[in-house]
Amino acid sequence: xxxxxxxxxxxxxxxxxxxxxxxxxxxxxxxxxxxxxxxxxxxxxxxxxxxxxxxxxxxxxxxxxxxxxxxxxxxxxxxxxxxxxxxxxxxxxxxxxxxxxxxxxxxxxxxxxxxxxxxxxxxxxxxxxxxxxxxxxxxxxxxxxxxxxxxxxxxxxxxxxxxxxxxxxxxxxxxxxxxxxxxxxxxxxxxxxxxxxxxxxxxxxxxxxxxxxxxxxxxxxxxxxxxxxxxxxxxxxxxxxxxxxxxxxxxxxxxxxxxxxxxxxxxxxxxxxxxxxxxxxxxxxxxxxxxxxxxxxxxxxxxxxxxxxxxxxxxxxxxxxxxxxxxxxxxxxxxxxxxxxxxxxxxxxxxxxxxxxxxxxxxxxxxxxxxxxxxxxxxxxxxxxxxxxxxxxxxxxxxxxxxxxxxxxxxxxxxxxxxxxxxxxxxxxxxxxxxxxxxxxxxxxxxxxxxxxxxxxxxxxxxxxxxxxxxxxxxxxxxxxxxxxxxxxxxxxxxxxxxxxxxxxxxxxxxxxxxxxxxxxxxxxxxxxxxxxxxxxxxxxxxxxxxxxxxxxxxxxxxxxxxxxxxxxxxxxxxxxxxxxxxxxxxxxxxxxxxxxxxxxxxxxxxxxxxxxxxxxxxxxxxxxxxxx
Numbered sequence: 133x134x135x136x137x138x139x140x141x142x143x144x145x146x147x148x149x150x151x152x153x154x155x156x157x158x159x160x161x162x163x164x165x166x167x168x169x170x171x172x173x174x175x176x177x178x179x180x181x182x183x184x185x186x187x188x189x190x191x192x193x194x195x196x197x198x199x200x201x202x203x204x205x206x207x208x209x210x211x212x213x214x215x216x217x218x219x220x221x222x223x224x225x226x227x228x229x230x231x232x233x234x235x236x237x238x239x240x241x242x243x244x245x246x247x248x249x250x251x252x253x254x255x256x257x258x259x260x261x262x263x264x265x266x267x268x269x270x271x272x273x274x275x276x277x278x279x280x281x282x283x284x285x286x287x288x289x290x291x292x293x294x295x296x297x298x299x300x301x302x303x304x305x306x307x308x309x310x311x312x313x314x315x316x317x318x319x320x321x322x323x324x325x326x327x328x329x330x331x332x333x334x335x336x337x338x339x340x341x342x343x344x345x346x347x348x349x350x351x352x353x354x355x356x357x358x359x360x361x362x363x364x365x366x367x368x369x370x371x372x373x374x375x376x377x378x379x380x381x382x383x384x385x386x387x388x389x390x391x392x393x394x395x396x397x398x399x400x401x402x403x404x405x406x407x408x409x410x411x412x413x414x415x416x417x418x419x420x421x422x423x424x425x426x427x428x429x430x431x432x433x434x435x436x437x438x439x440x441x442x443x444x445x446x447x448x449x450x451x452x453x454x455x456x457x458x459x460x461x462x463x464x465x466x467x468x469x470x471x472x473x474x475x476x477x478x479x480x481x482x483x484x485x486x487x488x489x490x491x492x493x494x495x496x497x498x499x500x501x502x503x504x505x506x507x508x509x510x511x512x513x514x515x516x517x518x519x520x521x522x523x524x525x526x527x528x529x530x531x532x533x534x535x536x537x538x539x540x541x542x543x544x545x546x547x548x549x550x551x552x553x554x555x556x557x558x559x560x561x562x563x564x565x566x567x568x569x570x571x572x573x574x575x576x577x578x579x580x581x582x583x584x585x586x587x588x589x590x591x592x593x594x595x596x597x598x599x600x601x602x603x604x605x606x607x608x609x610x611x612x613x614x615x616x617x618x619x620x621x622x623x624x625x626x627x628x629x630x631x632x633x634x635x636x637x638x639x640x641x642x643x644x645x646x647x648x649x650x651x652x653x654x655x656x657x658x659x660x661x662x663x664x665x666x667x668x669x670x671x672x673x674x675x676x677x678x679x680x681x682x683x684x685x686x687x688x689x690x691x692x693x694x695x696x697x698x699x700x701x702x703x704x705x706x707x708x709x710x711x712x713x714x715x716x717x718x719x720x721x722x723x724x725x726x727x728x729x730x731x732x733x734x735x736x737x738x739x740x741x742x743x744x745x746x747x748x749x750x751x752x753x754x755x756x757x758x759x760x761x
Contacts, residue, residue: 579603620651
């Protein structure tokens with residue numbers, strides 16, 4: 133028997149990237165459940181308080197940078213019902229673990245600039261968030277908001293967030309959204325309504341993010357910690373970690389807020405059948421619409437993970453999905469469904485919250501940082517296509533007994549007939565000793581996925597990176613090379629707080645991903661980064677080999693057929709592609725794929741020339757590339 137390792141190499145625009153073979157068994161568990169029919173009314177129906185209309189954002193006096201503040205103020209600590217639990221050493225076997233990076237070369241970052249710094253804010257952690265519109269990127273961290281051009285020029289700010297919203301306190305958890313259906317902007321943080329604070333939401337009066345905003349406050353029955361939102365056709369949907377003990381979903385009356393109405397309502401729902409994470413922030417996520425096309429009859433969606441390590445009542449790892457149907461003409465008729473349960477491959481979200489715990493290790497210090505496991509990462513982006521709808525869900529999972537962090541990513545799909553089920557599922561954790569966590573993902577108009585995240589370890593300070601995949605690539609795999617956004621030089625030694633989230637949004641061009649996350653520019657000094665990039669490029673005649681399908685390890689002969697996959701990365705069709713084959717660096721064949729490959733599609737090609745791989749014990753290097761002029 134002859135067992136060999138095939139070294140696959142990929143050529144994109146004449147750049148050769150090394151891709152080691154991935155011999156991974158991948159298991160897919162598809163849900164066979166049907167839509168639940170039972171529905172429940174809102175827990176509360178509340179009318180928001182109209183605070184008033186702000187002056188233009190660009191008329192506020194910018195904050196002065198405070199370089200003398202060595203001890204920043206921590207925003208309200210996250211509420212967790214049980215932060216002193218014990219981590220059970222994981223026995224979970226990750227069935228779909230990707231340990232090798234993708235081999236498709238990434239495009240250069242189109243933008244990569246500093247967003248905000250601790251010296252401007254004087255609060256920690258930053259809770260970075262941002263959204264992109266036709267001409268601007270609006271960025272917020274705890275206590276301030278800024279507006280940039282899409283080339284990184286600061287246009288407005290930094291503006292004090294609570295002064296801008298017209299409330300007396302800065303308590304944190306900002307969120308910025310661009311409502312592409314209405315061409316408006318949404319800026320939010322905790323409100324100032326009594327001890328529970330509530331939420332303060334500003335909606336721009338026009339499509340100018342530097343203009344005036346109508347501001348509302350919404351009360352909750354408890355402190356609405358860790359609020360996250362999604363843009364939808366019939367409301368602004370959201371979730372909160374209520375008093376650290378439970379979680380709720382809600383829908384704000386978007387149409388009324390967009391016209392500056394005096395009394396928009398909010399529907400607040402308990403999530404039927406939910407079992408909350410006992411050791412972490414409770415954070416489901418609402419679906420957030422990408423693009424501008426959606427069936428107006430589509431209900432809103434909320435999802436949450438359920439780890440069988442949390443409770444004996446959870447007998448298998450799965451996602452829960454709820455449907456919400458608001459009725460703004462008769463709000464009492466609004467409903468939330470019983471949950472659809474979708475089995476996943478096993479995962480372990482057992483990270484504990486609290487100082488002394490945390491999934492993020494750092495070099496040169498014993499201080500661990502919270503990686504926010506056990507939550508669905510922000511945002512859970514949803515995109516409709518002509519044949520189906522796709523919904524991206526990501527969250528942290530430990531992959532071994534050393535509590536190394538990996539990212540579980542899932543693409544759910546449904547259509548007019550079939551309920552949500554898992555189309556593909558993967559766990560991204562490259563075998564280099566670094567954890568990868570606190571992710572955010574999105575999908576472009578061609579179905580290509582980008583995944584950005586934090587990576588860190590005992591040898592790597594907190595850093596920001598991204599990967600991705602093309603529609604049609606091997607399911608469950610991130611095939612784009614891991615790309616550095618920024619390697620942070622510093623660490624935090626004085627607290628366990630990091631993040632508490634990152635944020636990826638889509639450009640209105642539907643192909644450019646915008647991401648913001650934070651790192652430490654020096655010890656105990658956070659800074660945010662804003663990056664823009666594409667997976668699917670705008671270049672003509674961009675075609676390359678994206679996989680070597682055969683041969684594979686096994687008993688091989690002196691006449692093996694080499695089969696490759698060729699992908700068209702350009703926006704136009706390409707015909708008759710010359711390809712080259714080498715073995716151990718030696719040219720074996722130059723042949724031509726005859727036919728047309730449409731944009732963002734693949735074609736299979738077999739070389740007519742066979743290769744001799746018959747030497748016992750030999751390891752061969754097979755390289756295939758396109759050679760367009």
